[in-house]
Amino acid sequence: MRPVFYKYKSSKPSTVLPLTTLKWLTVSVCLVLTACNNTTTAQSADQLDESHSKNAAKADNHTGETNHTNDTINIASPDWGNAATLTAMGHPPIATGDVRVWDRWVGTPTLPSSIIDLGIRYQPNAELIAQLPVNLVVDNFFYKHARNLYGDVPAESVMFAAKGETATWADYTEPTRELGILIDNPKMAEDYIVKSQKDIQLASQQFQQRYPKAKKFAVVQFADANNMRMYVANSLFQPALEQMGRELVVLGKGNQWGFVPIRMGDLAQLDDETCLLIIDPLSPITRAEIDDSLIWQRLDYGNTRCVGELPPVWIYGGMSSLVSLVNNLSEVSLKGGEVL
Template sequence: MLSTGRANPHERIAVVDWAMFETLLALGIVPVAATELVQFRKIAIEPDVPPQVADLGLRGSPNFEMLRLSNPHLIVSSRWFTWVQHSLEQIAPVVSYSVYEPNRPPYAPAEQITVALGKRIGRLAQARAYVDASALELARASRRVADKTARPVFLINLGDARHFRVFGADSMFGDVLQRLGFTNAWTKPTSYAATAPMPLEALAEVPDAWIVIISPVPPDARSTLSDSSLWRALPAVREGRVVTLPPVNPFGALPAARRFARMLAETLSAPGAQNG
């Protein structure tokens, strides 16, 4: 049962998409089931996942038997799961929302979806309050990094010691970066979130940029980079303009946006971080 003070037609909600999962948790809804909880706890970190949420297995192949056993009254999905829409509908009514679309910054859609989902589940006031609180958190983060924004920023995940993925304007990280007043150093096209693996030397194309590494960092990359002449030759590395953030959900909604903004602001405003 949902812990809400008023009757709700959707007392048991299951969710297969991480962006929708973190949004439900942020609105005070504890789903009966969700996907890849072990990985979510490692990558998304927040919001906290209560222990009573059942794990539906991989996002790419959710466990329909477990989903059926969880007896949901409503399933919350996204465009990533259109291929299993019919199967989901055999279990319970499905609502689907899309934070990510090609060539579209996702923060504003995440705001709209938060309100739409809140209205659907009887949490409209909480949803609107969360949208407003998110805007305030980004505004606070923006003030903290105001002296750093003269330099552009590469936002990357390391794949190994020689390759990285970079987050563009149509990623949540890239959208929030610009809302904080920065310029994204990566101006080439990306698809939904990040490019395919790129060689490290591509980071030399904007020599005055910050390099912001978003965890997790593969163990082999961490141990090898320090000995890499290619890595040490990058201007940002030589001049101390590389920082590493804790893990953040790269396919999240407003909770991920807030965590990314807060982590970036805390890291760049820490003692020892260079001024822009």
């Protein structure tokens, strides 16, 4: 049934406003809107000024520290992989990008509170960089478009990535050694590599004691409830699992970033012996939609199939990401299948 609309007829004659009155009303509305806009703009400017003041204060502190440690090479890096590895080595950069979401995507290592946020990683704040006592910028090809923002500060490229179709341990140790050379402390890098290998061995032993039957893993990260990235042989998961004596199971050849896009139904191709690892972050909305998915329910993960969820790790990171991943895996709670 369609709704019925009735026309209302007033018993009073309509009132027509004089043209002069209409003009004054229009001007008044414009003045009110302009005032509101100016207030909003002023508030935004105050927020920017507050953020800039905090970073400027940090810059001043770094300047003071530099005067006391003339032999320290101050690094700035928009790249999280280099920033995380330098921090884990014991030589954190004085600045990196997108610090505000570091915990959500990188996790560990924790950044020192003194580290300055350069703003968006892909487009760092040139004005802020100019105020910092930076000796060297460390980036990679993804950030080369921003090198004109650094002025006279030299920049070096260090890339943690597979050199072939399969990522190897050397693909992560060699760039770590490059960082050691750039900070004029090769021993620091070498010590960190040795420590990392020991940490991975210890985490592997802990995992073996908890889940001796879990040998094969597929690794995914959800984009939404039906689409995901499956990380493959040229990702950091290959050398990490290989160091643990485990196998990475993949469905196809990955792109230059180490993953292949798949849909939820594609997971049916995995055998029952393969445990699915889901990498956070995973939003509450997406999690609820996955639980309600008939395909997910049919796959039966958590019951007849093994599944586990891991904290965030920077997929495109360096040696520190390898160590974080293995440590996370040693503490994971697996459910379902025959792994228990």
